[in-house]
Amino acid sequence: MVLKAFFPTCCASADSGLLVGRWVPEQSSAVVLAVVHFPFIPVQVKELLAQVQQASRVGVAVLGTWCHRRQEPEESLGHFLEGLGTLFSHEPWLQLCRERGSKSWSCKATRRQGPAPLAPACEDQVMLIFYDQRKVLLSQLHPPAALPERQAGDATASAGGLAAVFDTVARSDVLFQSDRFDEGPVRLTHWQSEGMEASILVELAKRAAGPVCLLLACLLSLVSAASACRVFRLWPLSFIWSKLSTCEQLRHRLDQLTLVVSAHRAEGPAQLMRKANALVSVLLDMALGLLLLSWLHRKDRFAQLAEALVPVADGSPQHPSPPLPTPPHPRPLGLAASHSDLAACPVTGGHWACWWPGAPRRGSQTGHRELQHLLQWLMGAPAGLKMNRALDQVLGRFFLYHIHLWISYIHLMSPFIEHILWHLGLSACLGLTVALSILSDIISLLTFHIYCFYVYGARLYCLKIHGLSSLWRLFRGKKWNVLRQRVDSCSYDLDQLFIGTLLFTILIFLLPTTALYYLVFTLLRLLVVTVQGLVHLLVDLINSLPLYSLGLRLCRPYRLAAGVKFRVLEHEAGRPLRLLMQINPLPFSHVVRTYRLPSCGCHPKHSWGSLCRKLFFGELIYPWRQRGDKQD
């Protein structure tokens, strides 16, 4: 096999000396880590190497000689270097040579073929591969090569292929601790020999991080202890907490913060990245939340929000009510529905006067008014379909009364809405995700009546469908066998058949009316669910995006390596082949996939097929499932 010599680019201009590094026999490659310069005492060099070997568990040894000379080769130096081969015996013995100021290199690797010191030596072919030591030291290969356990006394660590090179350089950082300003016995050249790299800010942050983390950890433990106390486990409160997505989000953030400030050191690079990603995510969240807060407090936005959410802008008692026209004469049931029929309802008659369309409105149409118009449209001839008058009237009035009750409750709350919103807005300083979760909860609270309508419509429709299917079987003379879970034939009596057929006819003629109400309310409910789902997706995105890893990939691409790439440098015939090894960075999609933070996991529960099936049969759907919780 061709012998591969990995040579650091920082040593290419170093003075002559000894090559120090690790020999990997399985790949026939020599990883050069540093150059030891003349003058040196061999015993001290061997001591240094033994120290490094013990500290880093890497089999560091003297691999050969390095000669950086002028044009004329000096004979004495050549003999001297060959003599060193007998002093530090290593198989094979590398001899790298470079002429000063030119790009011509020469390499020789000699092996002794027999045990005797004067046995003939054979030469191997050598390939030079240059690598940037600093980048290889700091980078991390993905997927990480599975390393065997470091057994006691085992000075070698083996990993496949190029992962061995990365591993060797990464673990030998003990060797790179001394620079040329140190007064040590041995003078080395490596990537840090011009001076150790450090940053004042990083060191200060490390010093300050200890006490800050301790303080935050205490605070967080207090908060989690308070939230775990017995009061919150009682039934009504625990039911409410499980329904609100804000609590879920707060709990998630608390877990993340606890992870970040925990006193344990990160076990591996993956844990470190996770901590860093969590920290950056929390900081960004808070920054965005503060921005939102500052935007909301400007220009009286809360009042506008309150007006938008609560449709009592013109019905509140502070405003003088305009003169209202008298409601028309009530007409009996069974004739064309109009506004007049609403007045016929004794309970709601007086109240409906407030909502007469003639009253002036501020701003655009409100949601409830739209809903009422929708119901009135349904009670008429929607889309040209002719509905069953009696059922239509009953259902329409039932739903309209519900809306009226709902509006009355909101009416009661209207003076306090602005204050409640203002106080809830303060929670935005905890993070944008918390504010969005609160928004989602407010939406679900305010559209509670739509949810109720959906449940009523769905249950009615479901009952009708089951009744129809059962009576259809009766019509054909069959029956559902519950024991055997299949359809069996059955002989019915004449009166059973008669009544069954009558009921079947009634149900089937009432089907379009029920189906239409069900369709309308399901669409409304799906609209609300879609809006909530989008909000949750946004929250999920902010929670799980690994921003630190993405920033690292952008600014320091060599840190996250997918592999390596080679470039052939200028080649002359008769000279060894020279390659440059560079780091191939991980693509952005892989970065996101590898370092995604675990989040609340908001994803659709059903496939499209099962969703359609449930909609058709009138079963209740809850499309977005949180981790084990039901979302209202």
Next chain:
Amino acid sequence: MAGPGAGEPAMEDERSFSDICGGRLALHRRYYSPSCLEFCLSCPRISLRSLTAVTCTVWLAAYGLFTLCENSMILSAAIFITLLGLLGYLHFVKIDHETLLIIDSLGIQMTSSYASGKESTTFIEMGKVKDVIINEAIYMQKVIYYLCILLKDPVEPHGISQVVPLFQSAKPRLDCLIEVYRSCQEILAHQKATSTNP
């Protein structure tokens, strides 16, 4: 394929082939040493005719919409779309040349260079390479040949874990593939011979 003589630069030669659709390809072979070989396959350039045709179609469609809607934003939007589309095409889709570098006892490297200069590289270590073969495939209504690398299965010694096709956007014909295949097999045979006798 004789090696270089003393003092001569690395041997290079260039031949022209055609791809499966009939376009012209240029195969540039560089011989650095008995253990290192590089093949560079250049794809046909983007033609002015197709570029003009696409631009004219988009602008005619935009002008048609403009006469319907009387909104001049459509025309500016069409210009933006054309520019962005061209930039995106040059940066993400159009491959200028594909390079295959084989280094004995190190590995095989494939590089795709896009028209905007972007390069995307994959390196496979020699320890993972089982063999380089020419395989047949049914592609729409044609039967084509393609060169691929077989990767070893870590679990099963005689199994194949993955097939990596080469020159996917250049799609050369069999004569070009045979050239590349012969040189690859020489190096692989040499590598297998030396790896069994270290």
